[in-house]
Amino acid sequence: MTSPERGPEANGDDAGTAVLWCQGLRKTYGERVAVDDVGFSIARGETYGLLGPNGAGKTTTISIVCGLLTRDAGEVTVAGRPMRPDAVAAKAAIGLVPQDVALYDDLSARENLRFFGRLQGLGRATLDRRVDEVLTIVGLADRADERLDSYSGGMKRRANIAAGLLHQPELLVLDEPTVGVDPQSRNAILESVEALGREGMSVLYTTHYMEEAERLCDRIGIIDEGRLVAEGTRQELVAQIGAGDRIDVSATGDLAAFARACTDLPGTLEVDRRDGDVTIRVSDGRTALAGIVAASERAGVTVTGIELTQPDLEDVFLALTGKALRD
Amino acid sequence: MPRQLTAASLIAGITLRRRLRNRSFLVQAVLGPLLLATIISLAFGATGFDATIGIVDADGSPATAGFARGVTETDLEGLRFELVASPADARSRVADGELDAAVVVPAGFTASLGGDEPRAVEVLAHTDRPIAAEVARSVANDLRARVDAARLGTTAAIAAGGDVPSPDALADIDLPVEVVQRGSGGEVSLAAFFAPAMGLLVLFFSVGTLARDLLGERRTHLLDRVRAAPVHDASLLAGKALAVVVIGVVSLGTIWVATTVGLGARWGDPVGVALVIVGVALAVAGLSGLVAATARTEQQADMLASLFAFTFALIGGNFVGPGNLPPVLERLSLLTPNGWALQGFAELSVGGGSPVDVVPHLVVLVGWAVGAGALGAVLLRRRLGSGT
Numbered sequence A: 001m002t003s004p005e006r007g008p009e010a011n012g013d014d015a016g017t018a019v020l021w022c023q024g025l026r027k028t029y030g031e032r033v034a035v036d037d038v039g040f041s042i043a044r045g046e047t048y049g050l051l052g053p054n055g056a057g058k059t060t061t062i063s064i065v066c067g068l069l070t071r072d073a074g075e076v077t078v079a080g081r082p083m084r085p086d087a088v089a090a091k092a093a094i095g096l097v098p099q100d101v102a103l104y105d106d107l108s109a110r111e112n113l114r115f116f117g118r119l120q121g122l123g124r125a126t127l128d129r130r131v132d133e134v135l136t137i138v139g140l141a142d143r144a145d146e147r148l149d150s151y152s153g154g155m156k157r158r159a160n161i162a163a164g165l166l167h168q169p170e171l172l173v174l175d176e177p178t179v180g181v182d183p184q185s186r187n188a189i190l191e192s193v194e195a196l197g198r199e200g201m202s203v204l205y206t207t208h209y210m211e212e213a214e215r216l217c218d219r220i221g222i223i224d225e226g227r228l229v230a231e232g233t234r235q236e237l238v239a240q241i242g243a244g245d246r247i248d249v250s251a252t253g254d255l256a257a258f259a260r261a262c263t264d265l266p267g268t269l270e271v272d273r274r275d276g277d278v279t280i281r282v283s284d285g286r287t288a289l290a291g292i293v294a295a296s297e298r299a300g301v302t303v304t305g306i307e308l309t310q311p312d313l314e315d316v317f318l319a320l321t322g323k324a325l326r327d
Numbered sequence B: 001m002p003r004q005l006t007a008a009s010l011i012a013g014i015t016l017r018r019r020l021r022n023r024s025f026l027v028q029a030v031l032g033p034l035l036l037a038t039i040i041s042l043a044f045g046a047t048g049f050d051a052t053i054g055i056v057d058a059d060g061s062p063a064t065a066g067f068a069r070g071v072t073e074t075d076l077e078g079l080r081f082e083l084v085a086s087p088a089d090a091r092s093r094v095a096d097g098e099l100d101a102a103v104v105v106p107a108g109f110t111a112s113l114g115g116d117e118p119r120a121v122e123v124l125a126h127t128d129r130p131i132a133a134e135v136a137r138s139v140a141n142d143l144r145a146r147v148d149a150a151r152l153g154t155t156a157a158i159a160a161g162g163d164v165p166s167p168d169a170l171a172d173i174d175l176p177v178e179v180v181q182r183g184s185g186g187e188v189s190l191a192a193f194f195a196p197a198m199g200l201l202v203l204f205f206s207v208g209t210l211a212r213d214l215l216g217e218r219r220t221h222l223l224d225r226v227r228a229a230p231v232h233d234a235s236l237l238a239g240k241a242l243a244v245v246v247i248g249v250v251s252l253g254t255i256w257v258a259t260t261v262g263l264g265a266r267w268g269d270p271v272g273v274a275l276v277i278v279g280v281a282l283a284v285a286g287l288s289g290l291v292a293a294t295a296r297t298e299q300q301a302d303m304l305a306s307l308f309a310f311t312f313a314l315i316g317g318n319f320v321g322p323g324n325l326p327p328v329l330e331r332l333s334l335l336t337p338n339g340w341a342l343q344g345f346a347e348l349s350v351g352g353g354s355p356v357d358v359v360p361h362l363v364v365l366v367g368w369a370v371g372a373g374a375l376g377a378v379l380l381r382r383r384l385g386s387g388t
Helices: A012-016 A058-065 A088-092 A109-119 A124-137 A153-165 A183-198 A210-216 A234-241 A255-263 A285-299 A313-321 B003-021 B024-044 B062-072 B087-096 B130-159 B167-171 B190-219 B222-228 B233-263 B270-294 B298-316 B327-335 B337-349 B355-386
Strands: A020-029 A032-042 A047-051 A073-078 A094-097 A171-175 A202-207 A219-224 A227-232 A245-252 A268-274 A277-282 A302-309 B051-057 B079-084 B101-105 B122-125
Touching (some): A020 A058, A032 A202, A047 A058, A047 A210, A058 A202, A088 A094, A094 B222, A124 A153, A153 A183, A210 A313, A219 A313, A227 A313, A245 A255, A245 A285, B003 B024, B003 B233, B024 B190, B024 B233, B051 B087, B062 B079, B062 B101, B062 B130, B190 B337, B233 B355, B270 B298, B327 B337, B337 B355
Parallel strands (some): A032 A227, A047 A202, A171 A202, B051 B079
Antiparallel strands (some): A020 A073, A219 A227, A245 A277, A245 A302, A268 A277
16 A cells, blocks of 8 residues: 555645645655655544554654654645644644653643643633633543642543644644553543544544554554555455455254355355354355354254354454554 | 744743742752852852962062062952061971961072073962962962063173173162052952852753753653644754753852852953853853754763863863963863853953953854854754654
8 A cells, every 4th residue: 555646736635625645755764664655645524543553653654744753755735734844834733642641740731731832822812711621621620720740640641632632733643642541541532532533623543452443533544564554444444355254153953054055145255164163254244144044044053153253453454464463 | 923932932931930840940040059159158268368478588689679579568358478587487387377378589599590590489388278379379480480581681682792790780680570460450359250160160060951851851752742833943942942041141140149249259340240141151052952962861961061061161261260271271261162251250350341341252152152052953953853
């Protein structure tokens, strides 16, 4: 998978109207290639996930996108403005939430937000209003004036997100915001991101958690060893590997006849019989279930258990890279 | 205010606010300098330098008698010269600590001037009183310089066809003596030298602070958040450097006020002093930027700060009194910002100079600030951008 093929001039749908458009991004550190020919775009209101294991190039990619790192090659436009390290207008369109809690521990949440808000160029009246609003959004309004070092880890993470939202950016960039977070806080963060997505904010979300990408993202780019190996909706990605759904049937009786009957069913891709189980791969599991049950009756077998498994992004990653997502 | 200037001032403001809150500002800019001023006051006493130096004229010729008389009639605050009867007496009184040092003009000194090897003037010094020893050595050097001048004049006269002077004539050579302070200002105040000298030393040790700040913020990705905002890297560095300038000005300002009020030190024209303080604080900020751009770890930042502080202090003359640098180091000191700052302070305190007199010093200090700061900004931008 490489960059979008159309350039910004020709690509009115992407570079012109997309919140983020990038192509051919490349970054090397000496001999090591951290990012190689990465390109994708994010439409307004879309939540886009960059999914890949640690060291895949996710943080390097968003660092280039946010103008923190220079790139060896490629183009980035944010809200139609070209991004460079000193590109003030392009940077103003981005709200970055770094992986770590990037706030001053010895200041209160309100002091932190006021500082970063003013750095974003917010005027005094707007700043006061926005600080109160984002503190309410992340549920920290009642502890806004306490120093950050008195917060729990989850509260700090929420304050971290609040700082990225202050100036109402056109694109919110979250770099693995749930790493090292307890399950309760993690869920709160995911709910916040979902809510922002529903409100129409464009989000670039990096993670190595498949379930987060599946839950939050409209489209997902799978990145490994610096390359974007696949991109699309969850369904599109699953379809790309052509694995289909898997139905495991535990049964007693003439399993050979049952397997033959399943083979003849429409949508069946593959049938495999082992001991007391028959595994059937089908293009659409839910529509195939009724036919399989009917086939078992025709074959005279007694079904003791049946399980439908749809392939997930883990399977996609495994199929595309030959390794597990958490390797 | 233009956006980048606002950003720089915001960054300076938050840096100072945090330093105030964690009290490092108080320690670095107020308590440290006050402690330093106290140490200086203990070193030089409430009235500054105080010493009695003996003069022994064992030669007894009119020339040396005139010289000895001239020296002992000198009236400087805290510095007295006293005629002592004999070298043995002087040696004993120096050993007892009754005299801080002594200058001995040996018997037959004038008579030896006609020969190839004139007799040496001896300086007796107490090891615990190096400053008094330096003063005595200066007096001896002064006598030697005058004798050399007289001999040169005599040699020139002979070469021009004149007669060789008799020993009596040599003895009558007038060696006019005037012990004066250099410059035209008030009296010499050692506190006014050592206070800024030590203050500068401490200030130069702080050039690693900015680097430590940036490295810490980079580690926690705070720097990413700041740099992802519409802020140029140069503004980021300028903001951090501005905080260093404020700390430097308050730090030296505290020493200035404390030693002036507590020790009666005379720093000279207040406007001139303020200008030099601002200039040297700017230079330190520029150097801080350079260290921040080159140090890759906090340990490296500390090491570079120590290197700058000690090297500049040694070359710049922070550890020795005014005018006591060897000629080579005196020239080399002009390569250092603290050398220029110390000269600026001396120009104001010893020389009684006006703000106009320290303009060259100010220009050099600002040059250091701009040069080091610009180089630091370029290197830092490249480093942050490349992610190395």
